Amino acid sequence: MLRTQNxxxxxxxxxxxxxxxxxxxxxxxKRMGAEANASFNFLIYGRTGWIGGLLGKxxxxxxxxxxxxxxxxxxxxxxxxxxxxxxxxHVFNAAGVTGRxxxxxxxxxxxxxxxxxxxxxxxxxxxxREKGLVLINYATGCIFEYDSGHPxxxxxxxxxxxxxxxxxxxxxxxxxxxxxxxxxxxxxxTLRVRMPISSDLSNPRNFITKIARYEKVVDIPNSMTILDxxxxxxIEMAKRNLTGxxxxxxxxxxxxxxxxxxxxxxxxxxxxxxxxxxEEQAKVIVAPRSNNELDATKLKxxxxxxxxxxxxxxxxxxxxNKKTGHLLIRALPLASSAAIFKIKND
Numbered sequence: 572m573l574r575t576q577n578x579x580x581x582x583x584x585x586x587x588x589x590x591x592x593x594x595x596x597x598x599x600x601k602r603m604g605a606e607a608n609a610s611f612n613f614l615i616y617g618r619t620g621w622i623g624g625l626l627g628k629x630x631x632x633x634x635x636x637x638x639x640x641x642x643x644x645x646x647x648x649x650x651x652x653x654x655x656x657x658x659x660x661h662v663f664n665a666a667g668v669t670g671r672x673x674x675x676x677x678x679x680x681x682x683x684x685x686x687x688x689x690x691x692x693x694x695x696x697x698x699x700r701e702k703g704l705v706l707i708n709y710a711t712g713c714i715f716e717y718d719s720g721h722p723x724x725x726x727x728x729x730x731x732x733x734x735x736x737x738x739x740x741x742x743x744x745x746x747x748x749x750x751x752x753x754x755x756x757x758x759x760x761t762l763r764v765r766m767p768i769s770s771d772l773s774n775p776r777n778f779i780t781k782i783a784r785y786e787k788v789v790d791i792p793n794s795m796t797i798l799d800x801x802x803x804x805x806i807e808m809a810k811r812n813l814t815g816x817x818x819x820x821x822x823x824x825x826x827x828x829x830x831x832x833x834x835x836x837x838x839x840x841x842x843x844x845x846x847x848x849x850e851e852q853a854k855v856i857v858a859p860r861s862n863n864e865l866d867a868t869k870l871k872x873x874x875x876x877x878x879x880x881x882x883x884x885x886x887x888x889x890x891x892n893k894k895t896g897h898l899l900i901r902a903l904p905l906a907s908s909a910a911i912f913k914i915k916n917d
Contacts, residue, residue: 611810613637614657616644616695617665621767621776622709625802626663633806644691650698661809662699664692664708677742688745696756705758707809712763712794712818713737713861714747721864724792728866731763731816737861750816760808762819763865766795770888772838779888782827783834787847792824794865795880799887804874813873818865821880830884837889 617623618639630637638657642649677684699706714735717723735747766778835842
């Protein structure tokens with residue numbers, strides 16, 4: 572029997588009780604929280620990836636049992652073997668092909684991209700459904716672009732039920748394709764991640780780190796995901812057995828220049844950069860990039876404590892790095908000339 576949202580109200584009630592001040596002592600809260608987490612056992616795919624690695628660290632911090640899957644997503648029997656061995660309460664998919672150094676790689680490696688992003692993800696979802704398991708699937712919001720119904724600067728964002736309208740890159744095509752198919756799987760929670768950012772400014776996948784290393788950047792407001800705040804929320808979503816599509820971004824938008832201005836204000840007062848236009852950018856990349864605003868109302872309703880994108884940037888990224896006093900980005904080697912202008916939106 573599929574373990575759906577309503578089936579685990581007891582766990583949700585306990586989670587809410589732990590948040591109520593004055594109801595129980597701090598010591599008992601911690602004990603009850605530890606007991607609740609002990610009932611979970613996560614199977615995570617994407618061990619070598621950024622998000623997959625962070626998920627393991629979060630599980631350790633919360634005392635949640637977890638195992639990284641050893642099977643390849645497109646190999647059905649290996650996934651079945653993982654599940655039979657681990658006997659997970661939930662499965663997380665943070666595996667996928669994004670390309671190196673960016674999504675342009677997918678344009679010349681289409682079969683490899685399909686094998687993992689489409690066939691592999693669908694195989695995992697199908698097996699999880701057979702086993703009655705909720706699958707938390709880290710997807711992408713880079714399947715939309717500003718249009719007449721969602722103009723740049725209007726504050727009107729794309730909602731979960733909107734049909735993807737961006738097909739500029741093969742990567743985005745595969746992601747939109749698999750999202751549509753996953754709608755048929757009632758056990759899947761699809762999280763649309765965009766331009767992920769974390770407090771680790773030394774990580775080359777960090778959106779801040781990437782644009783700070785480019786010689787020139789475009790300046791367009793976009794929805795983005797602060798991993799330090801939202802990844803713990805994704806674990807809570809698993810505990811609540813939430814399913815369906817969620818725009819997994821902080822509310823609001825922030826532009827490239829606004830981020831770099833924050834970096835200059837909090838980290839390096841001497842930092843400078845140059846802008847260029849989308850037309851100029853198009854001359855040095857293979858595939859167009861997605862720029863959009865996603866409506867985060869659905870996620871905000873479930874987690875009202877979630878901060879806006881700019882508030883989250885300051886609290887989780889810039890304030891902590893300001894305290895270290897380290898110019899982390901400046902210490903990184905320069906990007907190769909082949910990647911210097913490229914902007915990856917996932």
